Amino acid sequence: MALDKNQIAQRIAQELQHNTYVNLGIGIPTLVANYIPKGIDIEFQSENGVLGMGPFPFEGEEDPDMINAGKQTITTMPGAAIFDSATSFAMIRGQHVQLTVLGAMEVSENGDIANWKIPGKMVKGMGGAMDLVASADNIIVAMMHTNRSGESKILKQCTLPITGVNCIKKVVTNLAVLEVTKDGLKLLERAPGVSVEEIKNATEADLIIRGEIHEMRI
Amino acid sequence: MALDKNQIAQRIAQELQHNTYVNLGIGIPTLVANYIPKGIDIEFQSENGVLGMGPFPFEGEEDPDMINAGKQTITTMPGAAIFDSATSFAMIRGQHVQLTVLGAMEVSENGDIANWKIPGKMVKGMGGAMDLVASADNIIVAMMHTNRSGESKILKQCTLPITGVNCIKKVVTNLAVLEVTKDGLKLLERAPGVSVEEIKNATEADLIIRGEIHEMRI
């Protein structure tokens, strides 16, 4: 059975390393914060200028001067720090933020990602995504494997304007966990009850499949 | 009679413009702060990271965490701000500091200045001088007209390694006030009792002398 969005987030949370700084994009990535494994210390950075982001505020305690990059009201944890946008991207560009998790409209087998523009249709802008994907050591994409028409979003080549080249390391979808290797996309895990065949059929890109592909543990 | 160092500082103080930020170098320039004309509001910047520098502290009130770029203990005025070295030079390079007053070992008639190195002999470093002279809109040099052997320090061309090219606007010495124009060094004023002839004799560079040259008013 394919994963739901929360389960994708849950699977990505297993990738979190102890004592690291993490930037979570809007959408599924935001949910990752709900599944931090026990014993793993993480600090969340939001590129509008906060380190040590906490949960949403209790009702009535929202502060218009305390938001995340998705413009949502937030709180901070003890040990938080606030800074300007240039310092924030100094952290990102300077690779002080170890992991970025973000959504995508398309990814390609060489690690390109497209998530900012549909020409003539949706032109909202890249926000901080281009800085994030050009910089982070580790980038994990959280996305649905296919679009609403059932077409693969994991492609030989991106068709949309790209956000970054050859930058993502892993893709976690509702069907599979994929790793970007120098030889191409390697299938690491499959969603519980989803067969390798189903994944292959849902993927336009070529997949490297070696040995037995285990089910994800959620 | 040639000016003493305090009088040079006093003459330079007449150049201060209302509501401007000023960086004073070590030596004679520091003395300029003692002669701010009435009604002229100035804030002093020191490139180690302070804006709104005040006088030296009273004895017993020195703070090792509060020094100027000459490593002297200082105080701050109400409205002062402290910042890091990159921000400090952002102010300088970004031309937010309107006037720099600094000493020199040599200046040339096209506005070059040398004040950081005597090869094989004195190699202390340029500190912030190269950033200052490359950036400030207005640069005034405070110096003695000649060295201890009586040789001119105002030259056709600098002989020492230069700190900046074609950058200084005015030179105030113990003998004269000179302006750097695109045609060369123009004699603006002479020290009280010092003749134009004496100044010409003490100057290796060519001087533009037009009309009557008035005495400085100290």
Added chain:
Amino acid sequence: MINKVVNTIDEAISGVESDMTFMVGGFGLSGIPENAIEALSKMDVFGLTCISNNAGVDDFGLGLLLKRKQIKKMISSYVGENAEFERQMLSGELEVDLIPQGSLAERCRAGGAGIPAFFTPAGFGTEVAEGKEVREYNGKPHILELALTADFAFVKAWKGDTAGNLIYKGTARNFNPLMAMAGKITVAEVEELVPVGELDPNQIHTPGIFVQRIFQGAKYEKRIEQRTVRTKE
């Protein structure tokens, strides 16, 4: 001490003319110079180039200027919250230059800091890199980005003193300190204007040297774009 206080909003925005370039601080609606924007939206200035991370919403922030078609060109990183904006852009009425958020921030800082150009990895291989010089450093391609400056920068802080020193609160800081550096004339509005000596010199975010005019805003709506809360258990 150099006094930067202006007493009226008219004085604060005097000198603003059509076809000028403005920087406007804020991220989304957080930390935007509400009073200056409102005053500008009542002036007959048009053909503006506006450098701002976002473009406000339809009826607040820069949306007010967009509605009156005062803005000719937007330089932003994300403009997705404004329907009128999208309409003007897709119809070609509005010119839009979208640039990565980190490059936007750094280009403003560079403009204020006398750094005319720098290399960044952001945007390499994308539309953003088109026509830009590429150079490899540390085995990675980088593109050359140019500094941004503006005729006016409008910023908003929490507290400020009469010498123009500013302190921001929370994530309302964002682009404000960088744009304050890059404006030829920087106009700061604050929630609270205090005499010099009240702010700790160690805690100033924007030193007064970067600010040409300061005033206390008449009122602040501080609208929240995405009110997200959790419920007490």
Added chain:
Amino acid sequence: MINKVVNTIDEAISGVESDMTFMVGGFGLSGIPENAIEALSKMDVFGLTCISNNAGVDDFGLGLLLKRKQIKKMISSYVGENAEFERQMLSGELEVDLIPQGSLAERCRAGGAGIPAFFTPAGFGTEVAEGKEVREYNGKPHILELALTADFAFVKAWKGDTAGNLIYKGTARNFNPLMAMAGKITVAEVEELVPVGELDPNQIHTPGIFVQRIFQGAKYEKRIEQRTVRTKE
């Protein structure tokens, strides 16, 4: 919260090896990491490249490392307070790279900020520009300067918390925040180490993300180089 506290000075400087590159914060003797420098001066590490605005005095600060000839190369803007330094430099024992103070500060910041290179007007036409690319911007020649990074950055702050957040006091701030950004391992020593939650997030000068290790220094001499005073009238 990520805990950055190390409990001993040995732990703080563990991993330091000969031939490494260090950054050391401070301006003159103000804001130097006294405890780290003293500990390094007792280690058998040599051939160091040291990036520091100044070089200490003969018997304090980096002078301690110079005396033991632990430093192979200094990258500084001003080194005029140290006789042993001058002797080693003029005799050729010590390699010295003198660079303008503003370029030094900006190169450190750039190193920490993932900006590999930038243009600055400082040094054009001088020895400093030799071999460097020149390009004109705004009618003025600029030279291309490269980012600086280091294996270790040693910085000193006034207060810090266990997450590595730092607050500096007065002009002891200087290069410390910039070098904190640029160290692969940044070791911060503080006069007072406090639990997280005690520092106001709005008032942090160096966010903890830039700091890998933090400890409270055993003692601080805080020597004054030029004691200048006025007398009460």
